[in-house]
Amino acid sequence: MPIALGKLSPPSDDKRWKIVGATMRRHGFSRNALIETLHTVQQSFGFLDRPSLQYVAQSLRVPLSKAFGVATFYHYFSLKPPGQHTCVVCLGTACYIKGAPQLLGEVEQSLGIAPGETTPDGRVSVLTARCVGSCSLAPVALFDGEVAARLSAKDMQGRLHKWVSA
Amino acid sequence: MNPAAPDVKTLRIDGVDVSARADQTVLEAAREKGLSIPTLCHLDGLSDVGACRLCLVEVKGTSKLMPACVTRVEEGMEVTTQSDRLLKYRRMILELLFAERNHVCSVCVANGHCDLQWLGQAHGLTHVQFPYRYPKLSVDASHMRFAVDHNRCILCTRCVRVCDEVEGAHTWDVMGRGIESSVITDLQQPWGESDTCTSCGKCVQVCPTGALFEKGRARSVVKDRDFLPYLAMMREGKR
Amino acid sequence: MTPEQLSQIGADEAAARASAPQRLYVCMAAGCISSSSDAVKKSLEAAVAERGLKGTCPVTGVGCMGLCSRGPLVSAEPAGILYQDVSPGDAGEIVQSLSGEPVARLQCSRDLPFFKRQVGVVLENSGRIDPERLEDYVAAQGYEGLVQALTEMSPAEVIEQVSRSGLRGRGGAGYPTGLKWSTVAKAQAATKYVVCNADEGDPGAFMDRSVLESDPQRVLEGMIIAGYAVGASRGYIYVRAEYPLAITRLNVAIRQAKHHGLLGTQIANTEFAFDIELRLGAGAFVCGEETALIASIEGGRGTPRPRPPYPAQAGLYGAPTLINNVETFANIPAIIRKGGDWYAAMGTARSKGTKVFALTGKINCTGLIEVPMGMSLREIIFEVGGGVPEGRKFKAVQTGGPSGGCIPEQFLDMPVDYDSLAQAGSIMGSGGMIVMDDSSCMVDVAKYFMEFCMSESCGKCIPCRAGTAQMYDLLAKISEGRAGMGDLEMLENLCDMVKNTSLCGLGQSAPNPVLSTLRYFRDEYLAHIQEKRCPAGVCAIKQEANA
Numbered sequence: 001m002p003i004a005l006g007k008l009s010p011p012s013d014d015k016r017w018k019i020v021g022a023t024m025r026r027h028g029f030s031r032n033a034l035i036e037t038l039h040t041v042q043q044s045f046g047f048l049d050r051p052s053l054q055y056v057a058q059s060l061r062v063p064l065s066k067a068f069g070v071a072t073f074y075h076y077f078s079l080k081p082p083g084q085h086t087c088v089v090c091l092g093t094a095c096y097i098k099g100a101p102q103l104l105g106e107v108e109q110s111l112g113i114a115p116g117e118t119t120p121d122g123r124v125s126v127l128t129a130r131c132v133g134s135c136s137l138a139p140v141a142l143f144d145g146e147v148a149a150r151l152s153a154k155d156m157q158g159r160l161h162k163w164v165s166a
Numbered sequence: 167m168n169p170a171a172p173d174v175k176t177l178r179i180d181g182v183d184v185s186a187r188a189d190q191t192v193l194e195a196a197r198e199k200g201l202s203i204p205t206l207c208h209l210d211g212l213s214d215v216g217a218c219r220l221c222l223v224e225v226k227g228t229s230k231l232m233p234a235c236v237t238r239v240e241e242g243m244e245v246t247t248q249s250d251r252l253l254k255y256r257r258m259i260l261e262l263l264f265a266e267r268n269h270v271c272s273v274c275v276a277n278g279h280c281d282l283q284w285l286g287q288a289h290g291l292t293h294v295q296f297p298y299r300y301p302k303l304s305v306d307a308s309h310m311r312f313a314v315d316h317n318r319c320i321l322c323t324r325c326v327r328v329c330d331e332v333e334g335a336h337t338w339d340v341m342g343r344g345i346e347s348s349v350i351t352d353l354q355q356p357w358g359e360s361d362t363c364t365s366c367g368k369c370v371q372v373c374p375t376g377a378l379f380e381k382g383r384a385r386s387v388v389k390d391r392d393f394l395p396y397l398a399m400m401r402e403g404k405r
Numbered sequence: 406m407t408p409e410q411l412s413q414i415g416a417d418e419a420a421a422r423a424s425a426p427q428r429l430y431v432c433m434a435a436g437c438i439s440s441s442s443d444a445v446k447k448s449l450e451a452a453v454a455e456r457g458l459k460g461t462c463p464v465t466g467v468g469c470m471g472l473c474s475r476g477p478l479v480s481a482e483p484a485g486i487l488y489q490d491v492s493p494g495d496a497g498e499i500v501q502s503l504s505g506e507p508v509a510r511l512q513c514s515r516d517l518p519f520f521k522r523q524v525g526v527v528l529e530n531s532g533r534i535d536p537e538r539l540e541d542y543v544a545a546q547g548y549e550g551l552v553q554a555l556t557e558m559s560p561a562e563v564i565e566q567v568s569r570s571g572l573r574g575r576g577g578a579g580y581p582t583g584l585k586w587s588t589v590a591k592a593q594a595a596t597k598y599v600v601c602n603a604d605e606g607d608p609g610a611f612m613d614r615s616v617l618e619s620d621p622q623r624v625l626e627g628m629i630i631a632g633y634a635v636g637a638s639r640g641y642i643y644v645r646a647e648y649p650l651a652i653t654r655l656n657v658a659i660r661q662a663k664h665h666g667l668l669g670t671q672i673a674n675t676e677f678a679f680d681i682e683l684r685l686g687a688g689a690f691v692c693g694e695e696t697a698l699i700a701s702i703e704g705g706r707g708t709p710r711p712r713p714p715y716p717a718q719a720g721l722y723g724a725p726t727l728i729n730n731v732e733t734f735a736n737i738p739a740i741i742r743k744g745g746d747w748y749a750a751m752g753t754a755r756s757k758g759t760k761v762f763a764l765t766g767k768i769n770c771t772g773l774i775e776v777p778m779g780m781s782l783r784e785i786i787f788e789v790g791g792g793v794p795e796g797r798k799f800k801a802v803q804t805g806g807p808s809g810g811c812i813p814e815q816f817l818d819m820p821v822d823y824d825s826l827a828q829a830g831s832i833m834g835s836g837g838m839i840v841m842d843d844s845s846c847m848v849d850v851a852k853y854f855m856e857f858c859m860s861e862s863c864g865k866c867i868p869c870r871a872g873t874a875q876m877y878d879l880l881a882k883i884s885e886g887r888a889g890m891g892d893l894e895m896l897e898n899l900c901d902m903v904k905n906t907s908l909c910g911l912g913q914s915a916p917n918p919v920l921s922t923l924r925y926f927r928d929e930y931l932a933h934i935q936e937k938r939c940p941a942g943v944c945a946i947k948q949e950a951n952a
Contacts, residue, residue, distance in 0.1 A: 012866030035705035039646065039685050050353050059544035063330075063338030064352040066705070072341040073706040073863075074687030076646050080278065093609030093803060093839045094765035096853055123675070130690065132647060133611035135763055135837075136436055147439030217866045219906045231905060236711045258902045262871035295895060296875050322863065328548035340706070340864070343689070347873040349862035 092131030275374030308358030406668035419549035442477035468619020550741035569745025571757030607806030610837030627734030657907035752778030756822035805834030808914035810921025869912030
């Protein structure tokens with residue numbers, strides 16, 4: 001049975017699905033809009049889960065395995081819900097030679113988690129970035145999206161402590 | 167040979183004069199002439215991806231090695247398919263594959279029916295210089311008739327292509343990237359729970375190793391290699 | 406919009422400036438924003454209002470001023486007095502000084518070699534115009550090149566000027582731009598595409614980001630001219646999702662260009678029609694490779710495919726496609742406006758024009774620079790960049806990112822151009838220059854880049870997928886003092902094999918950082934292997950190795 005475009009019902013009655021639907025409509029429900037749509041889902045919900053992948057794939061008539069293949073190919077997409085706060089440590093070359101490994105070491109020591117993980121209480125997620133393009137301020141990290149420049153391990157400790165103890 | 171026919175190209179492969187249609191690849195032209203070039207990801211009847219790099223050949227006039235499976239024949243081309251350099255690279259590629267996951271032939275369901283094993287033997291591979299990585303990967307036996315052992319998978323994507331291009335189900339694809347890549351069914355769910363799989367078994371037949379196999383059959387018949395020529399014929403008919 | 410309307414915008418803007426010659430420029434590019442330049446801008450606005458100067462001294466957010474390490478930067482116009490490390494508390498003093506002497510305590514001399522030695526083509530408007538106002542760009546001769554191309558030149562004449570300029574692709578490989586354009590122009594097809602590669606992925610490089618944040622209209626103009634030259638009516642900009650500010654400004658720029666009839670149908674009152682859409686990348690370095698980028702725009706996994714066919718013959722959706730990077734397109738408006746010969750007069754015999762570099766690492770003046778091709782590394786690092794800080798010793802400069810190499814001291818007097826860099830075992834790449842001093846270990850640097858290539862490998866071809874993983878393991882073994890000489894030989898064999906057998910440029914160039922460090926710093930590898938010692942003291946040698 002062919003499904004009429006845009007007639008599939010979303011996984012829930014959450015209002016944010018309207019934004020996702022708008023993105024798909026804007027691209028005429030074209031298969032080529034898969035990545036654009038996944039961006040909208042992640043922007044709206046913070047991550048991609050299986051029900052949302054299934055909904056997007058079926059709406060755009062993309063095979064399920066292809067959608068999953070795309071979602072896991074790109075590191076910008078996350079299949080896990082993010083913590084309350086997110087710290088992204090830049091691992092660009094300039095940051096690396098100016099002490100990014102020490103910053104990561106501090107994260108592991110302070111939170112007991114490795115990059116890509118979230119603390120068990122769901123407070124803080126730690127990620128790494130290939131390069132955020134703020135090389136002249138190296139080493140940098142992003143705290144909930146705000147760039148912090150010329151970080152020392154001590155600065156890192158202080159900022160994480162604020163989140164954990166808040 | 168008819169030099170007037172514009173769609174016929176003449177070239178030399180390993181010193182042998184070969185004529186081929188303009189739309190043929192170097193691999194096709196060589197095999198028609200009985201010259202062998204090793205391949206793994208290529209399969210007659212499926213689209214080519216140029217991924218395994220075993221069919222790389224030398225072409226006079228360019229320093230770049232060209233994959234024979236996707237390189238079109240050209241007039242006056244001079245191709246070398248066997249050289250010390252090519253043999254060295256092919257051996258290393260095979261060694262990288264043997265070391266990437268787990269390929270202990272003696273305990274593999276495909277022992278004696280495996281393309282990787284044959285190629286290893288044909289290239290005189292007696293030992294692997296690289297450390298075995300042995301990632302501990304899963305075996306999914308949830309499907310009624312078939313099973314997938316990721317430890318044996320070489321990511322040639324023949325299963326992905328046959329499922330998409332011939333069966334039209336597109337149950338298989340690749341997830342992740344780089345050394346972490348793996349083949350998946352649907353949303354990486356157990357194969358047995360796949361809604362799209364038609365249980366046609368083509369993926370099992372085209373798999374060159376023991377990664378995809380039929381459950382509960384005697385070792386000697388886990389792969390029905392007689393099926394493969396029909397695959398190409400079916401595709402020809404479709405074109 | 407007609408050419409007359411366009412010059413009217415420029416004239417109106419010039420008149421507005423004449424009526425209020427005094428203005429304060431605040432750098433609002435990513436670097437300075439992360440040093441809180443937005444707060445500086447707010448307090449300057451407040452200080453101006455407080456003194457009743459609101460109508461006569463506008464405070465304008467502009468693009469990158471270059472010297473990112475001294476940010477936030479503020480420039481008092483028309484005198485062009487530059488202030489560095491400005492904090493919101495300095496606002497009153499700066500505004501006060503407009504009618505008197507400059508604030509000496511904050512002043513940064515414009516006579517620094519950092520500024521004096523630069524030549525602005527791509528960055529000519531950077532730090533001088535508001536990137537979110539099309540009028541600013543037009544007042545700086547923006548879109549003159551486009552109007553000239555559309556109304557006075559044939560597509561072939563446009564390509565002729567680009568060819569004459571000698572411009573080579575600024576994405577890294579240096580393919581002649583004119584040749585690429587004429588290949589796409591010659592392709593017979595009803596539909597063609599122009600794609601701007603803004604998926605700047607080299608770690609330690611932010612040239613394209615700065616151009617997009619500082620002067621986005623320039624990139625649009627370059628693309629529209631390209632569309633006219635090759636016969637395309639649709640363009641895509643593939644931009645990294647990690648660059649939110651660049652995305653915002655591109656969206657503003659596209660909206661304004663559409664509003665003013667510079668995108669859409671009947672551009673500059675001609676029959677030419679062109680539209681541009683953004684496509685967001687999603688964090689995959691390999692998508693800088695042309696065929697992978699196309700796969701990604703089409704919504705798939707960004708895996709490269711064998712070439713030929715080249716994108717110029719069969720690219721996006723199977724149509725002939727012109728792909729250039731941001732900096733390449735940003736050069737085009739000036740080349741059309743001033744002529745190919747003007748551009749070709751700069752640079753060296755085989756590398757024409759200027760090049761933008763991101764100067765980072767162990768160097769005093771970190772930031773963005775644009776210099777003529779052929780300037781020596783020594784001039785760039787020690788004059789423009791002000792040398793290595795803390796009295797430490799220069800060791801190497803890394804160019805070309807994960808596809809490039811480390812260039813040691815003995816090549817400092819080498820001119821920086823495509824061919825010289827290649828001869829020294831590196832590549833021009835997109836323009837990242839990371840300076841390293843004697844506190845960096847070259848084995849560690851090679852390991853860093855191999856880890857990068859391993860996790861950015863798409864996994865399609867075996868040499869790159871499994872080869873980079875094996876090479877990474879070997880480098881880790883060496884850096885930990887667990888390796889023998891046999892491992893070094895195996896590493897060199899793998900470098901040779903991966904370089905020659907990989908499917909795409911990522912794999913083919915992945916061994917470069919290892920090969921170049923082996924070539925110039927082999928003693929460091931030997932120290933790790935034979936003496937179980939890291940000369941720079943960076944690598945953690947495993948205890949059992951010493952026993």
